[in-house]
Amino acid sequence: MKTVEDIVSKRFRQHLQKSITLNDADFEEIIKRFTLREISKKEYLIRPLQVCRYESYIAKGLFQTAITDDSGRLHTLYFPHEDWWVGDFKSFKKEEGSSMEIQALEDSVLLQISKPDLENLYRDLPVFERFFRILNENAGIALQDRIVQNFSVNAEKKYLEFQKKYPEIQHRLSAKRIASFLGVTPEYFSQLLNKK
Known part of the structure; x- marks a missing residue:
């Protein structure tokens, strides 16, 4: 019988191999630097002012990455889900407090790597540094879009673009959360849905 670790490991390897070629030894070197973490629905991965200590690959689950403005209104930036990475990259790299909150919307399973382990992995296995370069390029393009x-x-x-x-996550989100992502009030979003 396969364990959670086996299932997550297989999924993670498939994720990596979308961007880089890995042999078994390379993958073993990578996976040993990560730790498995299960996080419950409604639990926070990061809260504002907390330093992000890990880059996290989502093997299972759904998160909301958001900021709160000066008036107390929540603005959703992303809904990281399976095969995405989640964290506050600026906080992680600069080791400073985050401006974001990242909350699990479902029970989730992550693979996490610390900054020292990530830096050592870059040095020891340049193919993984290439993977992260590709990952960050794609994240930059998505942010620009x-x-x-x-x-x-x-x-x-x-909303049509969303x-x-x-398509794989919209049914897993409340109308209020989608409205926050779109930058509109829940009432306006409800009118938009009724109009359709």
Whole structure:
């Protein structure tokens, strides 16, 4: 019978091999630097001002990455889910307090790596450094697309794009959370749904 570790390890290897080629020895060197963490629904991975100590690969689950503005309104940045990485990269790299909160919306399973282990892995296995470069390039492109969309597209078009881009998670989210991602009130989002 396969353990959670075996299932997560297999999924993680498939994830890595979408971007890089790995032999068994390379993968064993990578996986031994990660720790498995199970996190319960509603538990926070990071709270504002907390330093992000790990980069986390999501093997199972769904999170909400958000910030709260000066008026107390929550703004959702992302919904990291299976095969995504979750964390506050700036806080992780600079070892400073986060401006974000990251909360599990479902019971989740992560593979986590600390900054020292990640730096050692870059040094010991350059192919993994290449993987992270590709990962960060793709994250930069996604961030640019999100910023451009926020300034150039109305809420209805944003929602259509959200449905097209994230069909696997939209049914796992409340209307209130989707409204926060779109940057509209829950009431406006409800009107938008009724109009459709």
